[in-house]
Amino acid sequence: DAGITQSPRHKVTETGTPVTLRCHQTENHRYMYWYRQDPGHGLRLIHYSYGVKDTDKGEVSDGYSVSRSKTEDFLLTLESATSSQTSVYFCAISDGDSYGYTFGSGTRLTVV
Amino acid sequence: KNQVEQSPQSLIILEGKNCTLQCNYTVSPFSNLRWYKQDTGRGPVSLTIMTFSENTKSNGRYTATLDADTKQSSLHITASQLSDSASYICVGSGGSYIPTFGRGTSLIVHP
Numbered sequence: 001d002a003g004i005t006q007s008p009r010h011k012v013t014e015t016g017t018p019v020t021l022r023c024h025q026t027e028n029h030r031y032m033y034w035y036r037q038d039p040g041h042g043l044r045l046i047h048y049s050y051g052v053k054d055t056d057k058g059e060v061s062d063g064y065s066v067s068r069s070k071t072e073d074f075l076l077t078l079e080s081a082t083s084s085q086t087s088v089y090f091c092a093i094s095d096g097d098s099y100g101y102t103f104g105s106g107t108r109l110t111v112v
Numbered sequence: 113k114n115q116v117e118q119s120p121q122s123l124i125i126l127e128g129k130n131c132t133l134q135c136n137y138t139v140s141p142f143s144n145l146r147w148y149k150q151d152t153g154r155g156p157v158s159l160t161i162m163t164f165s166e167n168t169k170s171n172g173r174y175t176a177t178l179d180a181d182t183k184q185s186s187l188h189i190t191a192s193q194l195s196d197s198a199s200y201i202c203v204g205s206g207g208s209y210i211p212t213f214g215r216g217t218s219l220i221v222h223p
Contacts, residue, residue, distance in 0.1 A: 031209050042201070042215035043156075050209065058210075090155050097143060097205045103155030 003027040006091050006104035013111055019078040021107050023091030025071075031094040032074040033101070034058075034066060036087040043090065049074055081111040114139045116204050116214035124220045129192055133217045135185040135202035143206035147176050147187045150199040150216070159187070159200075189219075197221045 004025045013019050023032060034046040035058075045058030047066040055066050063085060065077045078085055091104040117136045125131050137145060144163045148156035160169045160176040162185070169176050173190045189196055202214040 040215070043213045045210065048210065092155075094209065097209055097211070100146065100158050100161060101203075101211065103157070105155050106153070 004091065004093050004102055004104045006089075006107050008107060009105065010108045011110070013081050013109070015082060015111055016080050019081050019109065019111075021076045021089055021091075021109070023074040023076070023093075023104060025074075025093045027093055027095070027102070028071060029093040029095040029102075030071075031096070032068065033092040033094070034064075034074065034076045035090045035092065036060065036085075037090060037106075038087050046076065046089075078109075081109075083111050085109065086111045114204065114212040116202050116212050118200075118202050118214040118217050120217060121215070122218040122220070124222060125192055127192055127194055127221050127223050131189050131192060131219065133187045133189075133200050133202075133219070135187070135214055137183050137185065137202070137204040137212070137214075139183075139204035139206050139212050141206045142180070142183075142204065144204075145176075145178055145185050146203045146205070146211075147174070147185075148201040148203060150201060152198070156201055192221045194221050194223060 007022045033048045035043040044060045049055045049068040067075045089107045092101045094101045115138045119134045146161045147159045150156040162178045164180045175188045178185045199216040201216040203211045205211040
């Protein structure tokens with residue numbers, strides 16, 4: 001997707017290990033979001049950022065932390081991965097609600 | 113609490129046929145409603161956006177309608193193609209930078 005990349009695209013990890021997912025944008029958008037998508041639940045907001053070092057929790061933030069030290073990067077960390085965190089994770093960027101939201105291609109995370 | 117409900121949950125149609133997907137929203141304050149298309153294994157991509165003052169918007173074979181009084185939107189797909197097989201997600205926004213997502217309608221187009 002134009003201007004936004006997620007890494008890695010796929011990851012398998014063991015229960016209890018830390019995992020960090022990266023979202024990188026080249027659009028200089030102010031807002032960045034992390035969602036998880038599971039069958040039957042749709043997209044659920046984990047954390048979001050409204051500026052460098054400005055972040056807040058979403059509806060499913062337990063077990064996740066984020067950091068944004070630069071405008072272009074938004075990191076999602078699972079401190080100690082659990083099987084319930086097996087999911088597809090999407091990053092999104094926006095320059096304000098009127099401009100819409102652009103999504104990355106997703107990271108498929110499997111916790112075994 | 114803001115909510116977006118979509119129906120049906122899934123839909124199977126034959127290639128060339130038309131179909132309509134529904135979205136009911138409770139988003140307050142309300143500023144706009146978007147429809148996204150999500151192909152398998154990809155991120156959602158925006159199809160249409162409508163503000164509260166607009167009641168129809170087209171993007172090729174996709175036509176979205178909005179009734180701000182009843183808080184309903186629909187996405188009509190004309191002359192469906194195999195490439196229309198995807199999940200279609202309705203998203204309501206307004207007043208903040210946190211949109212409200214529906215769970216999506218899974219559309220399968222058979223040849």
